Amino acid sequence: MEDDLTDEATYERVRSRQWRESTPLTRRGLLGASAGAGLAMTAAPAPPARAAVDRPIVKPLPPDLFVRHGTNAEMRWEAMRGQGHLTPTDRFFVRNHVATPEIDAGTWRLRLWGGGLRGSPTLEEAVEFGYQDLLAMRADTMTAFIECTGNGRTFFTSQQGQQVTGTPWGPGAVGVAHWRGVRLSAVLERAGLTPAAVDLMPRGLDAAYTDQGVDMGRVRRPLPVAKALKDVLLAFEMNGRPLPPDHGHPVRLVVPHWVGIASIKWVGDIEVADRPLFSPWNTRYYRLFGPGHPPEGGAPLTRMGVKSAFELPWNARLPADGVQVLHGRSWSGNGRIRHVEVSVDGGRTWSRATPRGPHPSRSWLLWEYRWRCPGPGEYELLARATDETGTAQPDTTPYNTAGYLFDAVVRHPVTLV
Numbered sequence: 520m521e522d523d524l525t526d527e528a529t530y531e532r533v534r535s536r537q538w539r540e541s542t543p544l545t546r547r548g549l550l551g552a553s554a555g556a557g558l559a560m561t562a563a564p565a566p567p568a569r570a571a572v573d574r575p576i577v578k579p580l581p582p583d584l585f586v587r588h589g590t591n592a593e594m595r596w597e598a599m600r601g602q603g604h605l606t607p608t609d610r611f612f613v614r615n616h617v618a619t620p621e622i623d624a625g626t627w628r629l630r631l632w633g634g635g636l637r638g639s640p641t642l643e644e645a646v647e648f649g650y651q652d653l654l655a656m657r658a659d660t661m662t663a664f665i666e667c668t669g670n671g672r673t674f675f676t677s678q679q680g681q682q683v684t685g686t687p688w689g690p691g692a693v694g695v696a697h698w699r700g701v702r703l704s705a706v707l708e709r710a711g712l713t714p715a716a717v718d719l720m721p722r723g724l725d726a727a728y729t730d731q732g733v734d735m736g737r738v739r740r741p742l743p744v745a746k747a748l749k750d751v752l753l754a755f756e757m758n759g760r761p762l763p764p765d766h767g768h769p770v771r772l773v774v775p776h777w778v779g780i781a782s783i784k785w786v787g788d789i790e791v792a793d794r795p796l797f798s799p800w801n802t803r804y805y806r807l808f809g810p811g812h813p814p815e816g817g818a819p820l821t822r823m824g825v826k827s828a829f830e831l832p833w834n835a836r837l838p839a840d841g842v843q844v845l846h847g848r849s850w851s852g853n854g855r856i857r858h859v860e861v862s863v864d865g866g867r868t869w870s871r872a873t874p875r876g877p878h879p880s881r882s883w884l885l886w887e888y889r890w891r892c893p894g895p896g897e898y899e900l901l902a903r904a905t906d907e908t909g910t911a912q913p914d915t916t917p918y919n920t921a922g923y924l925f926d927a928v929v930r931h932p933v934t935l936v
C-alpha cells in the first residue's frame with residue numbers, strides 16, 4: 520500500500536526514511552554544500568526591489584521590552600505583565616535569518632506553481648494572487664502563538680549543563696497574536712490543487728541566507744499538504760493592523776502549533792509538489808541531532824511542546840511581606856492547557872494555579888498564583904503545565920545539539936527583599 524503522505528505522522532516517518540535513503544550526492548545538493556547548485560533547482564526570479572539599506576529589524580527595540588541577539592529580538596517576559604491575552608505587536612519577538620525586507624504590497628504577488636496543481640505550471644507560469652485579490656476573498660481569523668523552535672535554548676546550559684548551538688534565546692521567543700487573512704486551503708483550491716499534491720514549499724522574499732559561507736538560498740521549508748489544508752492561514756493582519764514589516768508584510772503564513780520556522784514571513788511563492796520536498800530547513804536544521812538520534816537527524820520537527828513562563832523579570836526583586844500574586848502563561852503545541860501547578864519551594868511541593876480569562880485552542884492560558892511570602896531571601900519559582908493530551912512539562916529535556924524544543928520546567932530565580 521502507498522504511504523498516505525497527507526497524514527502528519529506518516530509524513531514524518533516517510534520523509535526521514537527518504538532522507539536517509541537519498542544518495543549522498545543528492546543530499547549534498549539538498550544541504551547546499553555543492554556551491555548552491557543543488558539549491559537553485561528552479562531558476563527563481565530575483566525578489567522585488569527593496570530599500571537600499573535593509574535594517575536588520577525595522578521596529579524600535581527598547582531595552583525594557585527586548586533583549587537583542589544579532590538579527591533577532593527576544594521579548595522580556597515582564598513586558599507581558601498587565602497585558603491582555605495578546606502580545607502587543609510592539610513587544611512581539613522577531614526571528615530573522617537575514618534583514619527585514621521592505622516590500623510594496625501594491626506590486627507584491629503570491630505565485631503558486633508545481634506538479635501538485637492542475638496543468639503543473641512552472642514558476643514562470645504560476646497562478647498569481649495580488650494583495651487586493653487576497654483582501655477580496657473570504658477572511659478568516661485565528662488567535663495563535665508563534666514560537667521559535669529554539670525558545671529557551673539557554674536553559675540546556677543553565678539548568679542542564681549542556682552546550683548547544685544557535686541563537687541564545689531565553690524564554691521570550693514566543694508570542695500570541697490575533698491573525699487575520701485567508702485560509703491557505705482556499706488559495707490552494709483556487710490555484711487548482713489536485714489530489715496528487717504532497718508537499719508545499721512556501722518561500723520568503725527576504726535575501727538568501729548564508730551559513731558558514733554556504734548559500735542556503737531563501738528561507739523556505741516544506742509543509743505537508745495535510746497541515747496546509749487543516750488550519751494554516753495566509754495572514755495579512757496582526758492584532759487588527761496590517762502586518763508590520765518585521766512580521767512578514769504584506770503576507771505571511773501562520774502555521775499554528777508548529778515550529779516557528781513553518782510560519783514563513785514575506786511569502787512570495789509556494790511550490791505545490793506531487794513529490795516530497797527538501798530544503799535545508801527540513802534537513803540541516805529543525806531536526807533533533809546528537810546522541811540517540813540518527814546521523815542525519817530525527818524526523819523534521821513539527822509540533823512545539825508544553826511550556827510555561829512567569830510574567831516577571833529574571834532575578835526579580837519582590838517585597839518580602841504579604842501576598843504576592845504571581846502571573847504567568849502556559850501553552851502547548853498539542854492543544855489547550857488542562858492545568859498548571861506552581862512550586863515556590865524549588866519543586867518539593869506543588870499547588871494548582873488559578874486559570875484566568877479565555878483560552879483559545881491555539882493560544883496560551885493565563886494563570887495566577889497567590890504566594891504568601893515566607894520572608895526575605897532567594898527563591899526559585901517553578902510552573903509546570905499539563906495539556907489536554909495529558910502531556911506535562913518534564914524535569915529535564917533530552918539533549919540535542921541544536922538545543923531545540925526545550926520544554927522542561929524552568930527554575931525562575933527571585934529575591935524577596
Ligand SMILES: Nc1nc2c(c(=O)[nH]1)N[C@H]1C(S)=C(S)[C@@H](COP(=O)(O)O)O[C@H]1N2
Nearest residue numbers: 612613614615616667723738779782783784
Ligand atoms: N521568510 C522568512 N520567514 C521566517 C523566518 C525568516 O527568517 N524568514 N524566520 C522563521 C522563524 S525561525 C520564526 S521563529 C518565525 C518568527 O516570526 P516573527 O519574527 O514574526 O516572531 O518566523 C519564521 N519565518
Ligand SMILES: [Mo]
Nearest residue numbers: 667668779780
Ligand atoms: Mo525560529
